[in-house]
Amino acid sequence: MSQAPTSYLADLDDRWRPIDPDGPPCHYTFRGKVCEKSGAHYCEPRADRVVTFFRELLVHIKGPLKRTAFILLDWQEFEIVRPLFGEVQWTSEWNCYARRYRIAYIVVARKNGKSELAAGIQLYLLVGDDEDSAEIYCAAKDTKQAGKVFEPALRMTQLSPVLNKRLKHIKNARRLVDEKMGSHYEVLTADALGELGHNPHGFNLDEVLSQPDGSLWEAMTTAAGARLQELMFATTTETDDDSSFGASLINEAERIQEDPTRAPHAFSFVRKLPITDDQLEQLREAFEGHPHLPVSCDPFDEANWKWPNPALDQFKSRDSMRRQALEAKNEPDKENGFRQFQANQRVAQTHRWMPMNLYDRNVDDDLWLNPDYGRKQLIGRPAWGGLDLAAKSDLCAWCLLIPDGDRLHALWRFWLPEDALPGLDKLSEGKFSRWAREGWLTVTEGNVVDYEKIYDDLEQDAKDFTIQASDADQWSFAPVLQAVEKRIGVWEIDAYSNTYQRMTPGMTELMALAKNLQFRHHGNPVARYCFDAVEVRKSAMNPNLIRPDKPDRDKPGKRIDAVPTAAMACSAWKRAPLPETKSTRRKVVVSNR
Numbered sequence: 001m002s003q004a005p006t007s008y009l010a011d012l013d014d015r016w017r018p019i020d021p022d023g024p025p026c027h028y029t030f031r032g033k034v035c036e037k038s039g040a041h042y043c044e045p046r047a048d049r050v051v052t053f054f055r056e057l058l059v060h061i062k063g064p065l066k067r068t069a070f071i072l073l074d075w076q077e078f079e080i081v082r083p084l085f086g087e088v089q090w091t092s093e094w095n096c097y098a099r100r101y102r103i104a105y106i107v108v109a110r111k112n113g114k115s116e117l118a119a120g121i122q123l124y125l126l127v128g129d130d131e132d133s134a135e136i137y138c139a140a141k142d143t144k145q146a147g148k149v150f151e152p153a154l155r156m157t158q159l160s161p162v163l164n165k166r167l168k169h170i171k172n173a174r175r176l177v178d179e180k181m182g183s184h185y186e187v188l189t190a191d192a193l194g195e196l197g198h199n200p201h202g203f204n205l206d207e208v209l210s211q212p213d214g215s216l217w218e219a220m221t222t223a224a225g226a227r228l229q230e231l232m233f234a235t236t237t238e239t240d241d242d243s244s245f246g247a248s249l250i251n252e253a254e255r256i257q258e259d260p261t262r263a264p265h266a267f268s269f270v271r272k273l274p275i276t277d278d279q280l281e282q283l284r285e286a287f288e289g290h291p292h293l294p295v296s297c298d299p300f301d302e303a304n305w306k307w308p309n310p311a312l313d314q315f316k317s318r319d320s321m322r323r324q325a326l327e328a329k330n331e332p333d334k335e336n337g338f339r340q341f342q343a344n345q346r347v348a349q350t351h352r353w354m355p356m357n358l359y360d361r362n363v364d365d366d367l368w369l370n371p372d373y374g375r376k377q378l379i380g381r382p383a384w385g386g387l388d389l390a391a392k393s394d395l396c397a398w399c400l401l402i403p404d405g406d407r408l409h410a411l412w413r414f415w416l417p418e419d420a421l422p423g424l425d426k427l428s429e430g431k432f433s434r435w436a437r438e439g440w441l442t443v444t445e446g447n448v449v450d451y452e453k454i455y456d457d458l459e460q461d462a463k464d465f466t467i468q469a470s471d472a473d474q475w476s477f478a479p480v481l482q483a484v485e486k487r488i489g490v491w492e493i494d495a496y497s498n499t500y501q502r503m504t505p506g507m508t509e510l511m512a513l514a515k516n517l518q519f520r521h522h523g524n525p526v527a528r529y530c531f532d533a534v535e536v537r538k539s540a541m542n543p544n545l546i547r548p549d550k551p552d553r554d555k556p557g558k559r560i561d562a563v564p565t566a567a568m569a570c571s572a573w574k575r576a577p578l579p580e581t582k583s584t585r586r587k588v589v590v591s592n593r
C-alpha cells in the first residue's frame with residue numbers, strides 16, 4: 001500500500017485521538033498486513049481496505065477519467081478516507097474495535113469531487129463494510145431533486161462491473177439493493193420524514209445548503225446508534241446565510257477541526273479561504289507546513305486557490321477558475337458568488353471569531369474552581385473595567401482586567417433576573433442554573449435585574465481593586481451609569497455604542513492577548529459560553545474592522561456579553577494606562593503571586 005506522499009501529510013498515527021487504552025491487540029488483517037496495535041489507534045489495514053475498494057471496485061463517473069479506476073487523490077486518501085475509516089476504538093458493548101468517527105463534515109469549494117467521493121463512500125458502506133441489512137440513505141430536498149442526488153451512486157454502480165452484477169436497481173423507488181446482505185441504498189426526501197423507523201448505517205447529506213432546514217440531518221443523526229459503526233456524512237460549500245442550518249453545521253465543523261476534543265466522534269475536513277488576517281494567521285499555525293496554505297485573504301490571488309480547492313489542477317480546472325475570477329472582477333455583482341463557491345468564503349456579514357482551542361490554551365494550569373478561587377492574590381491591584389447593563393431583563397455583565405506582568409487576568413460578574421433563567425436554561429441544557437449555583441452568575445428576583453445588587457457587587461470590586469478607568473455600552477442607562485461611577489470611584493465612564501470604530505481596538509487587543517497566551521480568563525464557564533458563541537460583524541469596507549454581533553434578545557439564541565465587556569475593558573486599559581513610574585512600583589509590590 002502506498003505511503004504518505006509528502007511530509008506535510010502528518011503521520012496518520014500522530015493524529016489526535018482520545019486516550020483510550022481499552023482493548024486487546026487489534027490483529028485486523030487485510031491482504032497479509034496485520035495490525036498489532038491496541039487501544040484507540042489508526043488501523044492501517046482497515047484504511048487499506050477502503051482505499052482498495054475504491055481502486056478495485058469503483059470507477060470515476062465523469063470527466064476525462066470516466067470509467068477508469070477510482071484511485072483516490074492524495075488529499076482524498078490521506079486527509080479524508082484513511083483517517084476517517086482507519087481511526088478505531090474498542091467498544092465493550094460489541095466487544096470489538098469499531099470506527100471512532102460517526103459523523104463526517106467535508107467543506108470545500110465547488111467542483112472538487114464532493115459528490116463522487118460521497119457516492120463512493122456510500123457504496124463502501126453498502127457493500128464493503130461487513131454490515132448486514134445495511135440501510136444507507138441519501139438526502140434530497142424533494143422528489144424533484146432526488147433523482148439528481150441518486151445519480152452519482154447509480155452511475156458508479158452501472159459503470160462498475162462488479163457492483164453492477166451485485167446491486168439491483170429498483171427504478172421507481174430510486175433504490176439500490178444488495179440481496180446478498182439484505183442491504184439497500186435509497187434517497188430520502190425531507191418531506192418523507194413522517195415514515196420513520198429508519199435504522200441507518202450510512203447517511204449522506206450532499207450539499208447541505210439544499211436542505212430547507214436541519215430536520216432531516218437531526219432525524220438521521222438521532223436515529224443512528226443501533227449499529228456497530230454507522231457514518232453520517234455531510235458535504236457542503238459555504239453559505240451566504242448566517243442564520244441557516246448550513247451555517248450552523250459549517251461553524252460546528254470548523255470548531256471541531258480547530259479542536260477535535262470537542263467531538264471525538266466527528267471528523268472534519270474544512271478548506272476555506274480565510275476572511276481576515278487573524279483567521280489566516282491561525283490557519284497557518286494550525287496547518288504549519290501544509291504546501292497549499294493560502295498566503296493572503298485575496299480570493300483573486302491564484303496562490304490562494306489551492307487551499308479551498310484541493311482538486312485544483314487535478315479535476316478542477318484552473319482555466320475555468322481563471323475565467324470566473326475575471327468575470328467576478330469585471331462584474332462586481334459576481335464577486336460574492338466567486339468568493340462563496342470558488343474560495344469557499346462565507347459572504348455573509350458575520351463570521352466566527354475566537355477559535356476555542358486558542359481560547360482554552362489561555363487557561364494553562366490556572367483553572368479556577370469558582371469565581372473567588374484566586375481572587376485574593378490579586379487584591380489591591382489596579383484594574384480596568386468594561387460594563388454592559390443594557391439588558392435589564394436579561395444578562396448583564398462586567399469585566400475587570402487586572403494586569404500581572406505581561407498577562408492580564410479577566411474577572412467577570414454576570415447578573416440575570418430570575419424570570420430570564422428558564423429561557424437560557426432551555427438553550428444551554430440547564431447550564432445557566434448550574435452556573436448560578438456555582439456562583440459564576442448572580443440571579444436576582446423578579447423580571448428585571450436588581451441594580452442595587454449590581455451596585456453592591458461593583459462597590460466590592462472597587463474596594464478590592466483600584467479601578468483606573470472603565471468603558472461601558474452606551475445603552476446602559478444614563479442614571480445607572482452615574483450610580484456606577486459613584487460606586488466604583490471612576491469619573492466619566494467612557495460610554496459608546498457597538499460600532500466598528502469603537503469596538504475594533506478592544507477586540508483586536510483581546511485577540512492579540514489570546515494569541516500570546518496572556519489572556520488569563522481562568523476558565524470562567526459563562527465567559528467561555530459567550531466566547532464560543534460570539535460572531536463578529538465585519539465592515540463592508542474593511543473586513544479587519546469588526547464588532548461583536550449582538551444577538552437579538554427577543555429570540556432564543558446565544559449570549560455573548562462576556563466578549564464586548566472584555567473588549568471594552570481592554571480598550572479602557574489601552575486608553576488610560578497607569579503612569580510609567582506607578583506601574584513599575586506596583587509591579588514590584590505584586591509580583592509575588
Ligand SMILES: [Zn+2]
Pocket residue numbers: 026027028035036037041042043044088
Ligand atoms: Zn488495528
